[in-house]
Amino acid sequence: MNKGQLLYEGKAKRLYTTEDTEILFVEYKDSATAFNGEKKAEIAGKGNLNNQITTLLFEKLQANGIESHFVKRLSANEQLVRKVEIIPIEVVTRNIAAGSLAKRLGLDEGTPLKRPIVEFYYKDDALGDPIITTEHIDVLNIATPIEVEQLYNAALHVNEVLRPIFTAVGVTLVDFKLEFGRDKDGNILLADEISPDTCRLWDSTTKQKLDKDVFRRDLGNLTEVYEIILQKLGGN
Numbered sequence: 001m002n003k004g005q006l007l008y009e010g011k012a013k014r015l016y017t018t019e020d021t022e023i024l025f026v027e028y029k030d031s032a033t034a035f036n037g038e039k040k041a042e043i044a045g046k047g048n049l050n051n052q053i054t055t056l057l058f059e060k061l062q063a064n065g066i067e068s069h070f071v072k073r074l075s076a077n078e079q080l081v082r083k084v085e086i087i088p089i090e091v092v093t094r095n096i097a098a099g100s101l102a103k104r105l106g107l108d109e110g111t112p113l114k115r116p117i118v119e120f121y122y123k124d125d126a127l128g129d130p131i132i133t134t135e136h137i138d139v140l141n142i143a144t145p146i147e148v149e150q151l152y153n154a155a156l157h158v159n160e161v162l163r164p165i166f167t168a169v170g171v172t173l174v175d176f177k178l179e180f181g182r183d184k185d186g187n188i189l190l191a192d193e194i195s196p197d198t199c200r201l202w203d204s205t206t207k208q209k210l211d212k213d214v215f216r217r218d219l220g221n222l223t224e225v226y227e228i229i230l231q232k233l234g235g236n
């Protein structure tokens with residue numbers, strides 16, 4: 001499958017057409033961004049690591065009955081995915097208070113939540129991705145109530161599958177963001193990526209941060225900790 005026209009360039013990936021109208025070519029970039037693009041850096045090797053980690057996680061989800069847009073990894077930085085129309089909602093699932101939840105609710109970072117919670121954010125850079133309610137989603141007409149329920153259930157299902165996978169290798173899945181799209185028949189499909197860019201992952205023993213907070217908060221070398229996650233998941 002060959003790389004065709006550039007369709008879209010985001011902060012971390014480029015999407016290209018292929019000769020198959022239902023398949024897109026994804027190129028993972030070495031760019032790191034945080035705080036809605038205010039902080040930026042080029043980090044050699046990051047695209048390769050996220051491509052590999054996303055591949056492993058989508059494969060593990062598939063083995064557990066959760067389909068996604070992922071088709072196959074082609075090379076260090078490239079993969080093929082099924083074409084979907086991305087729903088502009090970031091679906092965040094949290095097991096432990098951290099980041100914006102800790103701030104918003106005045107909880108100490110690291111406070112376990114009595115149950116996993118799911119939040120929705122409006123994917124809109126100009127607005128800074130605000131948190132939204134199901135009623136906001138309804139009036140914005142970005143997803144139907146049935147679709148919202150599907151997103152909610154899918155997020156909890158992904159959490160149920162990924163959490164023990166990480167626990168087994170000594171990593172705590174603190175929280176993560178998912179994106180979904182609609183395929184040509186209107187079916188909802190898990191899309192985008194699942195990587196240390198989109199998850200908070202802490203070493204279960206030392207509590208060391210093994211995710212993008214290393215970049216956000218200047219805590220050390222990003223590729224070193226992404227490499228730890230890749231190796232723990234069985235990559236090389």
Ligand code: C5P
Binds near residue numbers: 092099197199
């Ligand atoms: O910043 P916040 O605490 O809301 O982030 C929750 C989770 O969602 C974190 O794992 C973060 O990496 C992820 N996230 C993301 N992309 C965003 C916002 C948050 O991947 N635009």
